[in-house]
Every structure is written in structure tokens, then in C-alpha cells.
Amino acid sequence: MASTDPGSEETTTIGALVPLTRPGWVEAGRHLLAGLQLAVSExxxxGGVGGKALELLVRDTAADPQKAVAAVDELARLGVVAIAGEYHSVVARAAAVRADELGLxxxxxxxxxxxxxDQATKWVARLAPPQSRGWQTYADFLSRAGHDRIAVASQQSVYWASGVHILRDHLEANGATLSxxxxxxxxxxxxxxxxIHHRATVLLLLVGQPEPAISIVKSVRNDGRLSTIKIGAPAGQPEFAEWATLLGEDSAAIPFLRYRPGHLDPLGSRVERALREKLGEAPSFVALEGYDTIVVLAQAIRSYGTDRNSIAESWPRIxxxxxxxxxxxxxxxxTTVWQWTGVPIQIAERTPGNPAQIRGVDDAR
Known part of the structure; x- marks a missing residue:
């Protein structure tokens, strides 16, 4: 269960922002929280950190920026030493701006x-790669595959608009067109x-999961006029098991971005096994991101103490x-925050004939 009370003198409390209810991407939130919780438990x-146990104070953002800001305010009042988590970019941005204002x-x-x-800040750091790096990698993948007529099905949001801008700039520089x-x-x-009108050879899904992404894939797969069109999902929708459950064989051969190497080292493999047992399914890279978040914060606290300013000052020394x-x-x-620049980027897809399995289709970089 999520903790609701501030820590005692025997605990060090960390706030966690996670989408656990709709319209948030609940499956991503569940994986993120599992990673956070596993690291805290281990x-x-x-023996904890500095003789004290870590405690998570979890707050559901439900993909709502206003809820995230309210949660940051509440967690700051409760005395957390830092905040971790969040999956949705627009929500994370609202939380980051407020954390910067509060010095958290x-x-x-x-x-x-x-x-x-908006401005460079010492208070915020990030484990996931910036969208420009990941989505440019995806655009390069499309160009290498010879695709020059790309269509994007998009919904309205800052995140999707940013994705369209990145893809268009990079693809058009390589001679392709984007609709x-x-x-x-x-x-x-x-x-x-x-x-059909745009004569697209690739459709990219810049839309929410499960809907309308699932309905779009079903319609395209069942339209005989589009039997040769490729579908892609740079936002990573096929990473989660729900994708294969809802689409079956139609879930396969849709390349997506995932932020992990093709092969994990011994630490990653051990954690992946533990997360599989905890989740009851294959853990996503989002679960690994959650685990790594606590590992970093524990190291910061272990080395520099629980003072909020000391933790913020530690990012470049971690x-x-x-x-x-x-x-x-x-x-x-x-970017305007401290950034892990070495995060691996892989392009993968669910395997035709065995969509429960994910395979790499482009080298991690």
C-alpha cells in the first residue's frame, strides 16, 4: 500500500508521483511504482541508508498537471527530502516547475x-532521454529503412506536438515528407x-493508449487497401503487455522506442527477474527506470545527506x-535539467507469430 504519513526520525521519506488512475496510463504507472517499491524494499x-529506512509517499497524478502540482505542494509540506517518478511528460513538466519554485x-x-x-535549474534531474534524442533516433531508423512518405496520427498536446516537430525536421532533412x-x-x-489520400507508406501513432491507438491499429490492419503500410509507435505503446492482450497478432511488427539495452548486465537481469515476480508479467523499461530512480536518490542521500539543497547539488557528482x-x-x-546522457535507446517490436516476445530491430545506441 502507498504510505500516507510523513516519516519519523527512523525513516527518510521520498515522494513519488505516479499515474495510477485514468486518464493516466495506468499500466505504465503500475510498472513505474513496482520499480520504485522494489528498490526501496531491497x-x-x-540496512537502509545512513541507518534509516527509506519510505515512499506515493501520490496518484492521474495524468493531471494540476494534481501533480498539488501533490508536490503536499509532499513538500510533509517533509520529503526529494520527489521521484512520473511518466507523463506534460505532468512531469508541471511538477518540475513547481519543484524548482519550492527548492525541492x-x-x-x-x-x-x-x-x-522554462529556465535551467539545479533542482531537477532526469533519467529518461530527452524526446529530441529518442525521436531523432527513430526518424533515422525510418530513413535507413527507405521510408519517405510518413503519416502521423496525432492528438492535441504539447508532447505530441513536440514529437511531430522533431520528426518532421529530421525526416525532411533526409528528403522525406511527413503528413x-x-x-x-x-x-x-x-x-x-x-x-490512402497521402499515399503514406508508414503510419506513426502519436495518440493515447489504449484508445484511440488500439482502434486505429485494428482499422488499418483490417483495411485491404493498406496491406503494405507499416505502423510505428515512437511513444512506446507496444512495450506493455496490455498492447499484446488487446491486439493479439495485430500487435506485432510495430517498431517502438524503449530505453534499455538489448541485453542487460547481471544487475539488470537480477532486477528484471525480481520485477517479473512482483508484477506477474514481463517488466517494461519503465519499471527499470523506477528502480534506477531510487538507486540514484539513495546514493545521493548516502553521500551528501538528506538536506534538500545538498541532494540538488549532488546531481553532477553522482x-x-x-x-x-x-x-x-x-x-x-x-534540456534545462541535469540529464543522464548515457541512457541506451533501442528500437524494438513484438515478434510476429509470438507477440508476447519483444525483439530488437535496431541496435541500441
């Missing part, structure tokens, strides 16, 4: 929007007509082994 079983360290686990704050098809007034069958590689934070031109 650290506490080994925030280690963002999973959100990728390049600019999490942005807004789903605000289209149903999936109308989208199929638009794909070096720790995570489940997906050696973690260090740097300043980068694209």
Missing part, C-alpha cells in the same frame, strides 16, 4: 519532453481514407551502477 532489507529535488524517472522547466493527420475530428475508418548502465548526470544544450 535497500531497506540491506525532483528526479524524473520517465518523462521525455526536452524542456521540463500530420489530426484525430480530433476523425474516426479510425476516416483515418484510413486519409492514409556516479552509480543502474540496471541499464552507469548513471551520471550532465548539462546538455537541449
Amino acid at each position: 535497500i531497506n532489507s540491506a 529535488p525532483f528526479l524524473c524517472s520517465s518523462a521525455v519532453l526536452d524542456r521540463l522547466t 500530420d493527420i489530426s484525430m480530433s475530428s476523425l474516426d479510425p475508418s476516416m483515418l484510413c481514407d486519409q492514409l 556516479e552509480v551502477a543502474g540496471t541499464r548502465g552507469h548513471i551520471q548526470f550532465f548539462r546538455t544544450p537541449a
Whole structure:
């Protein structure tokens, strides 16, 4: 169960922001929380940090930026030493801005929007790669595969608009064209007509999961006119088991971004096994992001204490082994927060004939 009370003198409390109810991506939130909780449990079983147990105070953001801001305010009042988590980029941005205003360290686990704050801040660090890096990698993958007529089915949000901008700039620089098809007034069958009109060879899903993503895939797969079109999902919808459950064989051969190497090292493999047991299914890279978040915060507290300013000042000095590689934070031109620049990026897909299995289709970088 999520903790609701502030820690005692025997505990060090960390706030956790996680989407656990709709319209949030609940499956992603469940995996993120599992990773956070597993790391806390293992650290506490080994004696805690500085003789104190870690305690998570979990708050559900439900993909709502206003709820996230209210949660940051509440957690700050409750005396947490730092905040961890969040999956949705727009929500994480709201939380990061508020954490910066309050002087509260925030280690963002999973959100990728390049600019999490308006101005450079010492208070916020991030484990996931900035969207520009990941989505440019995806655009390069499409270009190498010879695709030059790409269509995007998009919904309205800062995150999706940013994705369209990144893809268009990178693809057009390589001689391709990109058609942005807004789903605000289209149903999936109308989208199929638009794909024919644009003569697209690839459709990218920049839409929510499960809907309308699931309905779009079913409509495209069942339209005989589109038998040769490829579908892609740079936002990572196929990473989660729900995708295969809802789509069956139609879930396969849809390349997506995942932020983990093709093969985990011994630490990553051990944690992956433990998370599989905890979740009852294959853990996503989001679960590994959650685990790594607590590993980093524990190292910061172990080395620099529980003072909020000391934790924020520690980001550039942190070096720790995570489940997906050696973690260090740097300043980068694209972002306003401390960034793990070494996070691996892989393009993968669910395997045709065995969609329960995920295979790499492009080298991790």
C-alpha cells in the first residue's frame, strides 16, 4: 500500500508521483511504482541508508498537471527530502516547475519532453532521454529503412506536438515528407481514407493508449487497401503487455522506442527477474527506470545527506551502477535539467507469430 504519513526520525521519506488512475496510463504507472517499491524494499532489507529506512509517499497524478502540482505542494509540506517518478511528460513538466519554485529535488524517472522547466535549474534531474534524442533516433531508423512518405496520427498536446516537430525536421532533412493527420475530428475508418489520400507508406501513432491507438491499429490492419503500410509507435505503446492482450497478432511488427539495452548486465537481469515476480508479467523499461530512480536518490542521500539543497547539488557528482548502465548526470544544450546522457535507446517490436516476445530491430545506441 502507498504510505500516507510523513516519516519519523527512523525513516527518510521520498515522494513519488505516479499515474495510477485514468486518464493516466495506468499500466505504465503500475510498472513505474513496482520499480520504485522494489528498490526501496531491497535497500531497506540491506540496512537502509545512513541507518534509516527509506519510505515512499506515493501520490496518484492521474495524468493531471494540476494534481501533480498539488501533490508536490503536499509532499513538500510533509517533509520529503526529494520527489521521484512520473511518466507523463506534460505532468512531469508541471511538477518540475513547481519543484524548482519550492527548492525541492525532483528526479524524473520517465518523462521525455526536452524542456521540463522554462529556465535551467539545479533542482531537477532526469533519467529518461530527452524526446529530441529518442525521436531523432527513430526518424533515422525510418530513413535507413527507405521510408519517405510518413503519416502521423496525432492528438492535441504539447508532447505530441513536440514529437511531430522533431520528426518532421529530421525526416525532411533526409528528403522525406511527413503528413500530420489530426484525430480530433476523425474516426479510425476516416483515418484510413486519409492514409490512402497521402499515399503514406508508414503510419506513426502519436495518440493515447489504449484508445484511440488500439482502434486505429485494428482499422488499418483490417483495411485491404493498406496491406503494405507499416505502423510505428515512437511513444512506446507496444512495450506493455496490455498492447499484446488487446491486439493479439495485430500487435506485432510495430517498431517502438524503449530505453534499455538489448541485453542487460547481471544487475539488470537480477532486477528484471525480481520485477517479473512482483508484477506477474514481463517488466517494461519503465519499471527499470523506477528502480534506477531510487538507486540514484539513495546514493545521493548516502553521500551528501538528506538536506534538500545538498541532494540538488549532488546531481553532477553522482556516479552509480543502474540496471541499464552507469548513471551520471550532465548539462546538455537541449534540456534545462541535469540529464543522464548515457541512457541506451533501442528500437524494438513484438515478434510476429509470438507477440508476447519483444525483439530488437535496431541496435541500441
